[in-house]
Amino acid sequence: xxxxxxxxxxxxxxxxxxxxxxxxxxxxxxxxxxxxxxxxxxxxxxxxxxxxxxxxxxxxxxxxxxxxxxxxxxxxxxxxxxxx
Amino acid sequence: xxxxxxxxxxxxxxxxxxxxxxxxxxxxxxxxxxxxxxxxxxxxxxxxxxxxxxxxxxxxxxxxxxxxxxxxxxxxxxxxxxxx
Amino acid sequence: xxxxxxxxxxxxxxxxxxxxxxxxxxxxxxxxxxxxxxxxxxxxxxxxxxxxxxxxxxxxxxxxxxxxxxxxxxxxxxxxxxxx
Amino acid sequence: xxxxxxxxxxxxxxxxxxxxxxxxxxxxxxxxxxxxxxxxxxxxxxxxxxxxxxxxxxxxxxxxxxxxxxxxxxxxxxxxxxxx
Amino acid sequence: xxxxxxxxxxxxxxxxxxxxxxxxxxxxxxxxxxxxxxxxxxxxxxxxxxxxxxxxxxxxxxxxxxxxxxxxxxxxxxxxxxxx
Amino acid sequence: xxxxxxxxxxxxxxxxxxxxxxxxxxxxxxxxxxxxxxxxxxxxxxxxxxxxxxxxxxxxxxxxxxxxxxxxxxxxxxxxxxxx
Amino acid sequence: xxxxxxxxxxxxxxxxxxxxxxxxxxxxxxxxxxxxxxxxxxxxxxxxxxxxxxxxxxxxxxxxxxxxxxxxxxxxxxxxxxxx
Amino acid sequence: xxxxxxxxxxxxxxxxxxxxxxxxxxxxxxxxxxxxxxxxxxxxxxxxxxxxxxxxxxxxxxxxxxxxxxxxxxxxxxxxxxxx
Numbered sequence: 022x023x024x025x026x027x028x029x030x031x032x033x034x035x036x037x038x039x040x041x042x043x044x045x046x047x048x049x050x051x052x053x054x055x056x057x058x059x060x061x062x063x064x065x066x067x068x069x070x071x072x073x074x075x076x077x078x079x080x081x082x083x084x085x086x087x088x089x090x091x092x093x094x095x096x097x098x099x100x101x102x103x104x105x
Numbered sequence: 106x107x108x109x110x111x112x113x114x115x116x117x118x119x120x121x122x123x124x125x126x127x128x129x130x131x132x133x134x135x136x137x138x139x140x141x142x143x144x145x146x147x148x149x150x151x152x153x154x155x156x157x158x159x160x161x162x163x164x165x166x167x168x169x170x171x172x173x174x175x176x177x178x179x180x181x182x183x184x185x186x187x188x189x
Numbered sequence: 190x191x192x193x194x195x196x197x198x199x200x201x202x203x204x205x206x207x208x209x210x211x212x213x214x215x216x217x218x219x220x221x222x223x224x225x226x227x228x229x230x231x232x233x234x235x236x237x238x239x240x241x242x243x244x245x246x247x248x249x250x251x252x253x254x255x256x257x258x259x260x261x262x263x264x265x266x267x268x269x270x271x272x273x
Numbered sequence: 274x275x276x277x278x279x280x281x282x283x284x285x286x287x288x289x290x291x292x293x294x295x296x297x298x299x300x301x302x303x304x305x306x307x308x309x310x311x312x313x314x315x316x317x318x319x320x321x322x323x324x325x326x327x328x329x330x331x332x333x334x335x336x337x338x339x340x341x342x343x344x345x346x347x348x349x350x351x352x353x354x355x356x357x
Numbered sequence: 358x359x360x361x362x363x364x365x366x367x368x369x370x371x372x373x374x375x376x377x378x379x380x381x382x383x384x385x386x387x388x389x390x391x392x393x394x395x396x397x398x399x400x401x402x403x404x405x406x407x408x409x410x411x412x413x414x415x416x417x418x419x420x421x422x423x424x425x426x427x428x429x430x431x432x433x434x435x436x437x438x439x440x441x
Numbered sequence: 442x443x444x445x446x447x448x449x450x451x452x453x454x455x456x457x458x459x460x461x462x463x464x465x466x467x468x469x470x471x472x473x474x475x476x477x478x479x480x481x482x483x484x485x486x487x488x489x490x491x492x493x494x495x496x497x498x499x500x501x502x503x504x505x506x507x508x509x510x511x512x513x514x515x516x517x518x519x520x521x522x523x524x525x
Numbered sequence: 526x527x528x529x530x531x532x533x534x535x536x537x538x539x540x541x542x543x544x545x546x547x548x549x550x551x552x553x554x555x556x557x558x559x560x561x562x563x564x565x566x567x568x569x570x571x572x573x574x575x576x577x578x579x580x581x582x583x584x585x586x587x588x589x590x591x592x593x594x595x596x597x598x599x600x601x602x603x604x605x606x607x608x609x
Numbered sequence: 610x611x612x613x614x615x616x617x618x619x620x621x622x623x624x625x626x627x628x629x630x631x632x633x634x635x636x637x638x639x640x641x642x643x644x645x646x647x648x649x650x651x652x653x654x655x656x657x658x659x660x661x662x663x664x665x666x667x668x669x670x671x672x673x674x675x676x677x678x679x680x681x682x683x684x685x686x687x688x689x690x691x692x693x
Contacts, residue, residue: 485605
């Protein structure tokens with residue numbers, strides 16, 4: 022049996038999140054419930070929350086952002102730094 | 106018959122779009138329906154969608170932005186990079 | 190049983206480039222020589238040049254940026270929008 | 274009669290305005306009705322409208338911004354560049 | 358009696374605040390009522406208000422931001438510069 | 442039959458310029474010497490100088506930027522807002 | 526009749542400074558030596574140093590910036606928030 | 610009576626680093642050698658490298674930045690997001 026499988030190594034990304042003012046703690050709680058999120062915390066600076074995520078490839082990262090993170094009430098903007 | 110016609114060559118521009126969170130796919134679908142849009146895709150980074158557009162001159166680019174792209178529900182901000 | 194599974198979606202990205210002032214045309218010429226660059230042009234706005242690139246995966250995108258684009262004399266800053 | 278009057282020379286400023294999407298033309302029309310506004314136009318780029326204003330001093334510039342420009346429906350953000 | 362007490366020296370921070378347009382004066386008045394705020398003023402530029410705050414440690418700074426400043430109606434965004 | 446159709450709307454643009462620190466006055470003087478520059482002044486804020494320029498079309502605007510403004514010693518970055 | 530009218534409100538401004546990496550402490554020391562600087566500190570965030578300055582009018586603020594602060598070795602960029 | 614009160618919560622911060630073009634790999638290698646750095650990687654987006662650091666308090670974070678990270682050749686700018 023010959024199995025040749027080209028696959029994309031895991032993708033690690035840091036999602037910088039702006040939250041609507043006054044909803045930071047709820048947004049953080051919802052973010053932490055997501056399996057792909059390995060850690061998340063509120064931060065001082067231009068963004069309000071940073072979340073480190075682990076996904077299998079860039080398409081799944083897109084799904085995580087569009088179907089989960091950016092659907093959380095209170096998330097107003099996200100910027101994603103894809104790690105290498 | 107003497108015809109002198111000074112005209113402006115085609116204008117290519119890249120429109121960087123921020124979408125309201127949770128509405129990215131609808132915004133992308135509406136953007137792609139516009140004739141002037143040659144290609145558009147969701148992106149990771151500071152912006153959510155990038156669209157390459159082709160118009161005949163700067164005035165038409167303005168119309169495309171004000172009367173079409175920025176009227177699409179879910180478009181919250183645009184930045185236009187006019188190509189040379 | 191022969192199982193060949195290619196899991197290798199192409200990655201399209203738009204690289205926004207800031208050039209040292211006065212070196213834009215040389216930077217653009219060098220960018221256009223790269224095979225992975227499908228199109229590139231000088232733009233008005235926050236960035237000086239935009240380049241659309243096609244690579245096989247995120248690692249190759251990283252190589253293209255670190256070993257080629259960011260090694261071109263006159264490139265002072267890059268921001269990459271990875272398309273989906 | 275001795276009149277000594279120290280006064281502040283005119284202040285020229287450029288107000289960069291972000292408009293809610295779809296309301297640019299109304300915002301521009303309202304901006305142009307203000308006496309202090311010497312010229313205003315829609316622009317491509319990070320901002321949507323630029324207005325050049327002339328006021329007698331920094332306090333009046335503040336009034337113009339807080340009591341007039343930022344009260345116009347559709348104005349979502351302003352950045353002021355005070356000229357010298 | 359032996360008392361060993363490691364403690365964190367006071368934290369001074371400058372909070373840069375974006376206000377919803379038209380609500381700047383109310384936001385400033387509410388900000389100034391907070392004990393931790395030593396001074397605050399409306400400013401020209403990318404931000405609308407700057408507030409200098411004094412707190413005992415980074416956790417209290419976080420509480421001040423999340424439970425007080427960002428709960429004030431009209432505050433749309435904050436960026437915090439922690440001083441050393 | 443003589444048909445002369447000029448399709449050559451003037452392009453007005455505002456060029457926001459960052460100057461190397463300590464060279465602002467020289468940069469401003471050089472900017473003001475350019476015919477296309479209708480007015481220019483030093484400003485407070487994210488940028489150091491703003492210049493209003495008048496050119497016949499987008500190609501000439503590009504030439505003005507690449508061959509003149511960005512060749513002036515001390516100009517470190519430019520952002521162009523094209524007016525409509 | 527003797528009319529003396531002083532119209533000379535003090536101008537308070539916050540200068541946000543980016544320092545060349547590795548020169549922050551020298552820049553801070555030089556900034557603090559200026560009479561117009563009431564306080565200055567190193568900060569975490571987008572900028573490296575914040576300085577609160579007091580000057581008699583906008584012209585003197587400009588002199589302070591161009592002739593003193595931006596001439597200090599190691600200062601690479603400044604953004605000024607003029608207070609009201 | 611022996612009272613020992615340690616008030617010394619650890620500070621976690623994410624340092625976003627811009628590297629001079631062409632020096633990313635050397636900068637990353639030097640960053641990873643620092644004990645306080647728990648993880649670091651090259652990223653796509655506005656910044657080039659992200660480093661997660663663990664220090665005992667805000668003063669030590671400042672030392673880490675000024676005396677170590679920002680002294681590394683090739684580091685051109687840093688923005689620090691202090692976690693809570």
